[in-house]
Amino acid sequence: xxxxxxxxxxxxxxxxxxxxxxxxxxxxGRKRMKIGDLLRLGTGQTLELDKAAGEPLxxxxxxxxxxxxxxxxxxxxxxxxxTEIVTTSSSEPxxxxxxxxxxxxxxx
Numbered sequence: 001x002x003x004x005x006x007x008x009x010x011x012x013x014x015x016x017x018x019x020x021x022x023x024x025x026x027x028x029g030r031k032r033m034k035i036g037d038l039l040r041l042g043t044g045q046t047l048e049l050d051k052a053a054g055e056p057l058x059x060x061x062x063x064x065x066x067x068x069x070x071x072x073x074x075x076x077x078x079x080x081x082x083t084e085i086v087t088t089s090s091s092e093p094x095x096x097x098x099x100x101x102x103x104x105x106x107x108x
Contacts, residue, residue: 025060026080028071056083 029049041047056068057080069080 022061026069027058027060 029051031047031049057071058065059067059069059080059082065086067082067086068084069082072079072081
């Protein structure tokens with residue numbers, strides 16, 4: 001059978017999904033901070049992220065990590081050169097669900 005029912009060959013089934021739109025997100029880093037500190041941010045201030053310059057950027061599709069790459073400049077726009085496609089098992093958490101590691105702070 002090739003009409004979208006059980007038994008459809010994988011290549012045919014994938015063809016049915018080619019026009020489905022998904023949200024692609026490039027994550028360059030994260031920062032965990034208190035709301036009060038966030039409210040004190042102003043124009044021109046810098047927010048340091050958890051990734052070092054040169055580290056691979058993460059490619060996230062609908063909340064799931066699918067690959068990594070590096071930023072490139074294409075004329076007056078940014079782009080991404082894909083360097084790795086990630087294959088994950090269904091038991092691994094989605095990127096959107098994974099909480100960034102908390103940094104221990106001393107009580108004030």
